[in-house]
Amino acid sequence: MDEKVFQRFNGDKVTDDMLEEASKLFSENYGVWSEHAAQLMGKFAKAGSRVRLSKERLRNEYLPSGISSYVRVSVNGHLAGNAFACRWTVNGRTICWITQLVVHSDYRERGLASGLLNEIKLDGDDAYGIMSSHPAACLAASKAFGSSMNTVSFEYMKVNAESIMQASPVRYVRNAKLRGKLFDPKDASGLVSSVDTGFYVDHEEPLEALAWVRESMEWPLGELLDGHEFILILPARRRSRSSSARRSGTS
Ligand SMILES: CC(C)(COP(=O)(O)OP(=O)(O)OC[C@H]1O[C@@H](n2cnc3c(N)ncnc32)[C@H](O)[C@@H]1OP(=O)(O)O)[C@@H](O)C(=O)NCCC(=O)NCCS
Numbered sequence: 001m002d003e004k005v006f007q008r009f010n011g012d013k014v015t016d017d018m019l020e021e022a023s024k025l026f027s028e029n030y031g032v033w034s035e036h037a038a039q040l041m042g043k044f045a046k047a048g049s050r051v052r053l054s055k056e057r058l059r060n061e062y063l064p065s066g067i068s069s070y071v072r073v074s075v076n077g078h079l080a081g082n083a084f085a086c087r088w089t090v091n092g093r094t095i096c097w098i099t100q101l102v103v104h105s106d107y108r109e110r111g112l113a114s115g116l117l118n119e120i121k122l123d124g125d126d127a128y129g130i131m132s133s134h135p136a137a138c139l140a141a142s143k144a145f146g147s148s149m150n151t152v153s154f155e156y157m158k159v160n161a162e163s164i165m166q167a168s169p170v171r172y173v174r175n176a177k178l179r180g181k182l183f184d185p186k187d188a189s190g191l192v193s194s195v196d197t198g199f200y201v202d203h204e205e206p207l208e209a210l211a212w213v214r215e216s217m218e219w220p221l222g223e224l225l226d227g228h229e230f231i232l233i234l235p236a237r238r239r240s241r242s243s244s245a246r247r248s249g250t251s
Helices: 016-029 037-041 055-062 112-120 135-145 154-166 171-175 204-216 241-248
Strands: 004-010 069-075 078-090 093-103 127-132 177-179 194-196 228-235
Touching: 004 112, 016 055, 016 069, 016 078, 016 093, 055 078, 055 093, 069 112, 078 112, 093 112, 093 135, 112 135, 127 135, 127 154, 135 204, 135 228, 154 171, 154 177, 154 228
Parallel strands: 093 127
Antiparallel strands: 004 069, 069 078, 078 093, 127 228, 177 194, 194 228
């Protein structure tokens, strides 16, 4: 049987060696640049070549604050996936944002992304956010932070997305432009809950996943367009007073 080990670290405990491994995992497994990426983003984004991230960028842009978290999972001693999260506050509420999530291609579709996100949660978190072009990342987040995609509160996202994102210390979150019918009822592009991030990663794999997901459920986040990603923001599930009171024996 496989030995699966999840580990969580505060941002300030993440070493350069850990980031070196994370950079390798990302650069070998995240995805490739799309056909028009070089034209739209610069020569570095050569069509078909792998999207890369250095350990310096991981540290500075994905773990920028003191309350950042890094969670990794190894299977039989091999790094199989990891997730980065950054926290900040808005009107006294703590937002935990998944700044990066990747699972090695040999270890996908066995619940590791859901497990990583489940592990990243802290008791004081009031809301969780993620932007991703991959439907599986959104499904994993809805499962770990809420209960399922069918119970997502679109009203919560509509009301809170802008203020949460504007306050982010993470540049790409702050600069993302909200798109879709949820944020603009006149939007007729087919987008529902999306962001324009200008990140032209190839969408072949996420679109295949989307087609597959749509065979079994009503996908609520809409279409996926080039340079765009889905966005999901979920309030933290709170234990009801009655159930915590029952556990502690009070009434
Ligand atoms: C997105 C990614 C992290 C998912 O990792 P994973 O470990 O395979 O995900 P899980 O096994 O936890 O699956 C989560 C959900 O997505 C579904 N899923 C996973 N892969 C899928 C696929 N290719 N097509 C359709 N559904 C898929 C699972 O069935 C599960 O749904 P359920 O909870 O309703 O059963 C992984 O595919 C990946 O690293 N992709 C490349 C990088 C990327 O796009 N990262 C996201 C950027 S934030």
